Amino acid sequence: MKKPFLTLLLLLQPCCGMAQKKVPFFSIPDTTVNSHVWLLTGTTAALYGASLAALNTAWYKGYPRTGFHFFNDIGEWKQMDKAGHIFSAYFIGKYSREMWRWSGLPRKKQIWIGGLSGFAYQSVVEVLDGYSSEWGFSWSDMGANAIGSALLISQELAWNEQRIQLKFSAHPQHYDDPVLQEKADQLFGTTFWERTLKNYNGQTYWLSVNPYSFNKNSRFPKWLNIAVGYGAQGMVGGRDNTWTDSHGIDHDYNQLRRVRQFYLSPDIDFTRIPTRKKGIRVLFQVLNMVKFPAPTLEISSKGRVVLHPVYF
Known part of the structure; x- marks a missing residue:
């Protein structure tokens, strides 16, 4: 913990003692x-x-501590x-x-x-x-x-x-099998935010590329990106789909195939949409962490090819 803050203070050291000039509070200054x-x-x-x-309270709650390993x-x-x-x-x-x-x-x-x-x-x-x-x-x-x-x-x-941005999308997952759903609830939680953050089966991570930024003489719209995504499904365990429940009963769900999924989709770079309003610019920065829902081509590791009208 000490080293990052020590490094930060050392990096800031040269700014101290410099003459200051008054600048509007919300403006971006050109001097320190x-x-x-x-x-x-x-x-x-x-x-x-x-x-x-x-995080220490929410994520590690219920798990005993041990020596560093x-x-x-x-x-x-x-x-x-x-x-x-x-x-x-x-x-x-x-x-x-x-x-x-x-x-x-x-x-x-x-x-x-x-x-x-x-x-x-x-x-x-x-x-x-x-x-x-x-x-x-x-x-x-x-x-x-x-x-x-x-x-x-x-x-x-x-x-x-940032010509190449990382983005995120997620959708809810539900199993008809009550035993499988119970295991998913134990692993990934039951609330919307728990399932969004913990359930890897519903997550997709994207590399969103802005073609215009690489060739500014092109007619490609400034705000239009091309996104390549990665996801996976069929996982109720880290390495396989077997477990022993609290009653000592063994469960084998390896018939639930674990697959990788690859996606190709258009996207929007909100920060390249012109606006003079600072609040809107801040909103666009926040929105840019999320992949815009759009038609998407999916190719899975089991050979499945699907065109989704809208995917998130």
Whole structure:
């Protein structure tokens, strides 16, 4: 925990003592504003601390703690959990980077501070996993966190924009078999938000590419993206669909085939829709984390090809 904050303070050191000029509170300054820097630092620390405390209560509740240990989970959940780690590190870093524009710090410092914040936050979560009997510290999770942060930072450094964005979509899953549904409820929760965040069977992670940004002389609409998605279904366990319930009864649902799903679909980059209203621009930034529902071509690992009129 100490190293990320120490690094942050060292990065901020050169800004101290600089002459300050008054700027409108909500404007993006062109020089460092120390009051903005310290306000962002305090706000970020408070948000991260509060969210980690909430996560520690909600996610690890009911699981006993143990000594720090490692866990190799690279083969679980068709790597959907790794896609989640990549997306989370990217998402946290992306909006942190947008916040740090307000600091007026030099561009590269904004990028590194904002971009690495996702990796730092996810690393703390991974350490918490290391003390849980249900999970453990996973090097593959750390690698996924690094990929998410690297995708953000590299694009900001190279292009000063996100031409390739990570997005998320999810839909509810329900099983007609009561035993299977009971197991799903135990694994993924029963509320809307629990199932959205935990049920890998209903999640899709997208790479959304903006063609216009790569060729600005083209007639391709500025706001239109092409998205490639990845998902999986048929999973009620990390590696297989067998388990023993609380009554000692063994269940074998391996007839439920575990499949990978690949998607191709148009998408919208809301941040490229012109608007002068700051509130709308903020809303567009938030909406951009979600894949826009659209016609979608699905190809699964069992050879199934489906054209969905609308997929989310």
